[in-house]
Every structure is written in structure tokens, then in C-alpha cells.
Amino acid sequence: MRGVVRAAFVDTTACMLAGRDEPVTTQVAQWAGLRSDGDAMPLPARADESALAPALAALVNATAGHALDYDDVGLAGHPSVVLVPALLAVHEADGVRGFALVQAYAKGYAVWAELQSRMTVHLHGRGWHPTAVFGTVAAAAAVASARGLPASQVAHAIGIAASSASGLIANFGSMTKALQVGRAARAGLEAAELAACGVDASFDALDGPTGLLAALAGPGNARLEADVEEGFESTLLRIRPGIKKYPVCYAAHRVADGVLDLKAEHKLMPSDVTAVDATISATTAGVLRHHAPATLSEARFSLEYVVATALVHGALGLREVDERSLADPAVRALMPLIRTHITDTRCPLEPSFAYEDRVTITTRDGTIRDSGPIRFARGHAQLPLDEAQLRDKLWACVRADEEALAMAALDRIDAALAA
Structure with a gap:
């Protein structure tokens, strides 16, 4: 203990x-x-x-x-x-x-x-x-x-x-x-x-x-x-x-893990991306309520900002989540490409979350990269640091x-x- x-x-x-x-x-x-x-x-x-x-x-x-x-x-x-x-x-x-x-x-x-x-x-x-x-x-x-x-x-x-x-x-x-x-x-x-x-x-x-x-x-x-x-x-x-692991709302962490993994695995460049689709719970979507954040405080509760920052920088630490990235044209250009889909499944350990999240990234050649099911975020008690x-x-x-x-x-x- x-x-x-x-x-x-x-x-x-x-x-x-x-x-x-x-x-x-x-x-x-x-x-x-x-x-x-x-x-x-x-x-x-x-x-x-x-x-x-x-x-x-x-x-x-x-x-x-x-x-x-x-x-x-x-x-x-x-x-x-x-x-x-x-x-x-x-x-x-x-x-x-x-x-x-x-x-x-x-x-x-x-x-x-x-x-x-x-x-x-x-x-x-x-x-x-x-x-x-x-x-x-x-x-x-x-x-x-x-x-x-x-x-x-x-x-x-x-x-x-x-x-x-x-x-x-x-x-x-x-x-x-x-x-x-x-x-x-x-x-x-x-x-x-x-x-x-x-x-x-x-x-x-x-x-x-x-x-x-x-x-x-x-x-x-x-x-x-x-x-x-x-x-x-x-x-x-x-x-x-x-x-x-990341200085943003925890509701975005599963999706952030998926995006960072896909970017690293497939060496994705921001210019390659035409769409990002995230499947999350309704509660999670409600918490991530700022779709066009004007301040860094709002950006921490914006799935669009979190995903775009992860795609541009390949990381999501204190150095990346800052005023510069919020104003970065590359980040801003990606934000409208993020789409949210709701699932009714529930995680028995964290009822406000879906049983699993999922993210797919579509690139200019039509290829869809799929994270697969994301059960827990890194750092969760089931995946501890x-x-x-x-x-x-x-x-x-x-x-x-x-x-x-x-x-x-x-x-x-x-x-x-x-x-």
C-alpha cells in the first residue's frame, strides 16, 4: 500500500x-x-x-x-x-x-x-x-x-x-x-x-x-x-x-495513444492525413467539449487539438502542449479533419468510458490505418508506469x-x- x-x-x-x-x-x-x-x-x-x-x-x-x-x-x-x-x-x-x-x-x-x-x-x-x-x-x-x-x-x-x-x-x-x-x-x-x-x-x-x-x-x-x-x-x-502521460484531459488519452502509435508505426506526416475518426463514449465526448479552442485551457479539453498536436509533433508532453502549438497553422489545419463517433458500450472499471476506444487515420492514397481496440490508456492501473x-x-x-x-x-x- x-x-x-x-x-x-x-x-x-x-x-x-x-x-x-x-x-x-x-x-x-x-x-x-x-x-x-x-x-x-x-x-x-x-x-x-x-x-x-x-x-x-x-x-x-x-x-x-x-x-x-x-x-x-x-x-x-x-x-x-x-x-x-x-x-x-x-x-x-x-x-x-x-x-x-x-x-x-x-x-x-x-x-x-x-x-x-x-x-x-x-x-x-x-x-x-x-x-x-x-x-x-x-x-x-x-x-x-x-x-x-x-x-x-x-x-x-x-x-x-x-x-x-x-x-x-x-x-x-x-x-x-x-x-x-x-x-x-x-x-x-x-x-x-x-x-x-x-x-x-x-x-x-x-x-x-x-x-x-x-x-x-x-x-x-x-x-x-x-x-x-x-x-x-x-x-x-x-x-x-x-x-x-499527457497534460490534457484524461478522456482524450486512449485516442492520443492510438494516434501516436499509428504515426510512429506508419511514419505519417501531417500532410498525409485526410481524416481521423475516433470512437469514444458519449460521456467522454461531452467532457471534450471545446471543438475550436481559443485558449490553452480549452485546448486541454479538445480532442481535435490533442489529435492534431500528436500528429504534428509525434509527442504530447509539456513542450508540445503549449501556446505555440495552439497557434501553429499545421495544428489548426488538421483540427477540422477529426471526427467523433459514439459507442454505447461501457467499461466496467471506468463507466464514463467506452469498453474500448478506437481511432482510424485515412491518408491521401485512401489507406485507412486502424489502431484496433484501445482498452486502457498508458499509465492506467492496468498499464502502469x-x-x-x-x-x-x-x-x-x-x-x-x-x-x-x-x-x-x-x-x-x-x-x-x-x-
Whole structure:
């Protein structure tokens, strides 16, 4: 279990470092009082090296971690970018470490999994952002565990968090997508703090007839009476988070893998391509809602941009996904050639996805190159990255002269999680 949690902490820290200079991060940090104009930004923000309250440190770090949409995936959302910043803030403020920190992450993750398992509809389709909604409650549970709150206060923390849980698909492609994730980390941590101070909440705020699950899902669409059937450790080991290879919406990753493979295998040039056909789920298509992106934030949620960038550059890393590629005439010329087709099949492990995606590329000579079925994206728990690939991602998230910063981040994580 510790290895899974360590990978989550390493990957999230890498994403926080990569996103620290993004406009949404700098503006949220300035609001939080972490920087003033002209000052350097000390990110990841630390609750033990400044006057920054733990909840504000969690807000800034989670916003940074989600700013590039590069953070890990699982449970129809991004679990670690909410849980890790909240727990790092508690570690730095209170000295919580070792198994207590590992266990707290696993408990928060299990709470998230339990909430998701009770939904019989997909939150994305109802306009809710699961990371911001379930992440708030999961962070409250994780922080309450880390701080050793008694069961009654844990229940109150979860109830308080339920009243703070919110986030909208409508804000995908804007700064607020990252902000609502930052707010989830902050609200979850604050819920645990408030419960510890004696603030109470209703015990049916989650699963009551007028509680969070019923409100999110709509009448009859949540299993309110179901029993909890699995322990937190087995939940984490059974449904491990996946590490993202590309700094774009995860809904596009399967197709991106297929396009990159076809380009490499057949040595395709952008000028060869006359059509790209991608078969995906309706939910995935709804999330990838920006068909003619005007900003890089929108481009991360544009299948057209992702496919075109992959075809032009043959890669889809931080160097390729940038303002230059968004303005590149070669990328723009390819975007109208991408067509989406919907399949009604469902993946039992990731219900918002199709059972498998598929992509075909048609070239000027009439040849159709077929990816075949794409069951999982690279980096998914079924196709995990190894330790070397995880380190490579960390190095890619910092500038060439910042290797010492990356090493220090690794050392801090290992010290925090050490037994």
C-alpha cells in the first residue's frame, strides 16, 4: 500500500511543480497572500515555512497540481490532487507522518470510491465535476484520519464537507476547473478543523433522503441504503489511481495513444492525413467539449487539438502542449479533419468510458490505418508506469536547472511516508 501512496505523492508533487507558474496558480496564490507582485512563488506552498494556514496551502497546491490537467486519475476523477495537498499541509503543520499519512490517504481514497459506487448515474452527465464534489468529502475523511479525530468528529467533518462539495463541468476549459479542485482540498481540510473545534453536522448529510448523494444523483439514482463491503486498504489496492502521460484531459488519452502509435508505426506526416475518426463514449465526448479552442485551457479539453498536436509533433508532453502549438497553422489545419463517433458500450472499471476506444487515420492514397481496440490508456492501473517513467515525469515537470528541487521533493516525500 505504501508504494501506491508514494507514487501518488510523487506524481502530485510533480504536477504542483509543473503548474506553479500557471496564471490560475499565481492569481490564487496572490489572493491567499502567498506572494505579492514581483515576489518569487515558494511552491509547493508549505504550511510550516510561512504564515500560510494549512487550508490555504492546500488550496494553492491543489490548484497548481490541477492547472495543467496532468495529475493522476481514478474513480472518475483525480483523487490525489485533492488528497495529497490536504495531507501535505497537515504533515507540515502538525508533523503527521509515516503510516498515519499512508493510512489517511487510503481512507480518503476509499471514501471517494464508496461514494462513487453508490451512484447509478454518471455525475459528468449531470454537470457535476466528481473531483471537486467527492474530493471535498474524501479530503475531510483523510484529514480527520491523519489528525486522529474520534468517530463522532469524523462523521461531523464528513457532514460539513458534504455541504461544501461542488464543482461544475461547465467550467472545464477555464481557470475555475483547477480552482474548484483547490477549493475541494481546502474545504475538506477546513471541515475536519471545524469538526475538531466542535462544529456539528447531520449524520445523514451524505446518504439521507435530502443528503449529498440524493441531491447529486436525482430521485432514485443513488443507492442510499447499501452497506460498506470493503476495507480501505483493499479498495486502494484493487482500484489504483493511474498516472497520466499527457497534460490534457484524461478522456482524450486512449485516442492520443492510438494516434501516436499509428504515426510512429506508419511514419505519417501531417500532410498525409485526410481524416481521423475516433470512437469514444458519449460521456467522454461531452467532457471534450471545446471543438475550436481559443485558449490553452480549452485546448486541454479538445480532442481535435490533442489529435492534431500528436500528429504534428509525434509527442504530447509539456513542450508540445503549449501556446505555440495552439497557434501553429499545421495544428489548426488538421483540427477540422477529426471526427467523433459514439459507442454505447461501457467499461466496467471506468463507466464514463467506452469498453474500448478506437481511432482510424485515412491518408491521401485512401489507406485507412486502424489502431484496433484501445482498452486502457498508458499509465492506467492496468498499464502502469514504472518507477523510472514516474521519475522521468517528475524531471519533465521542472526546469533543467531545477534538478535539486526535484530531488528535494522526492526526499521530503520519502521522509514524510517513512515508517
